[in-house]
Amino acid sequence: MKISTKGRYAVRVMLDLAAHNTGEYITVKTIAERQDISEKYLEQIISVLNKGGFVRSVRGAQGGYRIAKEPSDYTVGSILRLTEGSLAPVACLDSAENECERCDTCETLDVWRQLADAINRVVDGVTLQDLLDRQNSRLGDSYII
Amino acid sequence: MKISTKGRYAVRVMLDLAAHNTGEYITVKTIAERQDISEKYLEQIISVLNKGGFVRSVRGAQGGYRIAKEPSDYTVGSILRLTEGSLAPVACLDSAENECERCDTCETLDVWRQLADAINRVVDGVTLQDLLDRQNSRLGDSYII
């Protein structure tokens, strides 16, 4: 029941780009250094974000990435689903093909459905903007002290 | 973010034993047939349940397993935690040793904490007795029809 590094890194990358959302393009190298993530691994992850239209890229020298839309347009759930795949705790709930022929009489399916709902409610209830706001208010606190 | 077969099977085994809670001992073979799970694999899983004190066993001929306490004493969460280990969505939350030195400044930790809470709330809010009750009320429905 763990979220893999891929999904977690993806959230951090998006949050990094959201925090540096000036319209300028940022290189993988810069993000990798800031976030302390392997540059080559990050390349793969950001490639998924790019293909999903979550970021925009410019190739070549002086190129890089920037967030495609506003931070408030991205929920943590949308990022995780793009990079991790389904967040459903059991395969039966992945609508695509639920091969389990026990589904009709499955006594536990209801629990998994509740669990999926609870998970979705949390991750879809938090946007990158929310995370930025929390971050800023925490920084604000430390200034007061 | 999937619950493994180990955990899911464990819940089914416990539910099976809860549904046949007559005080008699039931063999792995019987459960395996009823639940359509590999007998040998089930042996391993039930061994964990046994060591955790969730079931009681009698060795030798005419031996088997039975649920140790009342079905209402077992939440789905307790069974999953025993067989799957921690249900925390990120390792940082596994109190034992949170190696991540970013924890203090981690902007995403809060989301994972919320997620863990939501997950725990669901799985700890459902007992085997609840599942039995739902099962019976569903059977009841079909009798009416």
Added chain:
DNA sequence: TTAAATCATATTAAGTCAATAGGAAATACC
């Protein structure tokens, strides 16, 4: 004594994770 059963441990095949590696293609800058 025998058959039935739990208990214990080792092995395996397939898959996933988290990278690393090597190079092709595009582009700003001199």
Added chain:
DNA sequence: GGTATTTCCTATTGACTTAATATGATTTAA
């Protein structure tokens, strides 16, 4: 036009996990 920079693409790897299967020792009722 050449060069350095940077994205883009795909393959490979080593470690680990998953979901079993296999083998046999131990216990016990009949």
